[in-house]
Amino acid sequence: GQNIDQPTEMTATEGAIVQINCTYQTSGFNGLFWYQQHAGEAPTFLSYNVLDGLEEKGRFSSFLSRSKGYSYLLLKELQMKDSASYLCAVRDLAPKLSFGAGTTVTVRA
């Protein structure tokens, strides 16, 4: 099974940087995913990591360390529209994704 931990809430100022950490324990590892979910909407895919290191996609970057069971999502140049819940998810050797409880990010003007 999976045990996925991420902070419940984070607050940051528009234009700043926020880092959302995720730790996981799994019996098998086959990828780590980040999703964004605005209130009342469906989750949308942001990024995935399967190898150690940093993946950059515009203002969003995701990092993975498999040996430490650790990932983070970095949001740069925060905008008001980035206020949302960010979900960390791990795929194990079965073709299914297990999600953390999500981190609600509030961006203040």
Place this chain on the structure above:
Amino acid sequence: NAGVTQTPKFRVLKTGQSMTLLCAQDMNHEYMYWYRQDPGMGLRLIHYSVGEGTTAKGEVPDGYNVSRLKKQNFLLGLESAAPSQTSVYFCASSRTGGPSGELFFGEGSRLTVL
């Protein structure tokens, strides 16, 4: 391009009633999933399917049944609804079950059981 479509979007049931949620995808994806989302608990997997005619249990399968008679459809049934099944239900599909297989989600179905 519809993607993943769920019906109905909203439903109110009385305890003991039955209902079926329909998920349809037009992306020819092999894998389909049903999750429920409750405040503070994130998305929890109910059942999933790795192809037409297959189903498998997820993390919280009790009280639910599923069927995948056609590749594009994945049905979630509640035989006797309970207040504990009040939740938002999300269907998702993916092309592959491997590392790059991102999930595409439907818009969700909000179910209230009184």
